Amino acid sequence: EAEVAQSPRYKITEKSQAVAFWCDPISGHATLYWYRQILGQGPELLVQFQDESVVDDSQLPKDRFSAERLKGVDSTLKIQPAELGDSAMYLCASSPEDRGPDTQYFGPGTRLTVL
């Protein structure tokens, strides 16, 4: 069964450093999502792509976060500089449909710890 791949699984960094996370969605899925999940809370959407275009980045802290999906396949989420409050699980998900009642397939996540 196809899965969403993410790397690294764990990342520890110091504040003010740059970090990057990678996601490879299920083949053929046009929609890709990045979520942030703070411990004890549900995931919150950071950015949504439809192919290579950003559909929704209203909750992305654009002063320090950036995301790209240049060829409409895999995606990178970057934080620069990292802050203590960025410690969280970063989840990537993909979906075979761009709109409507769909099902998102989640990757295992990257757990970020900022010291």
Next chain:
Amino acid sequence: GNSVTQMEGPVTLSEEAFLTINCTYTATGYPSLFWYVQYPGEGLQLLLKATKADDKGSNKGFEATYRKETTSFHLEKGSVQVSDSAVYFCALSAANAGKSTFGDGTTLTVKP
């Protein structure tokens, strides 16, 4: 805006006990509703879903019914097992919007 409110946890049950985790939602239109499960250190896995009123989603002994009149989607299981210990998230996906809105999760611990 859309929101999901889940029963606060943690919930601790003995094996074979009956489980209910309450979930209510606020949304415009007719959203799809989901339950996801997250095991320690892992990402979210879809447990079940329902896409219209009165639909019942079911999987692995869990079930939930989409109740439009009470805007609820409560998760139930008749007899829980130790392996059901996890965090359960209720979520909705509004019509014409692929992204999901999640509740804060309910931690379930099942003791032998």
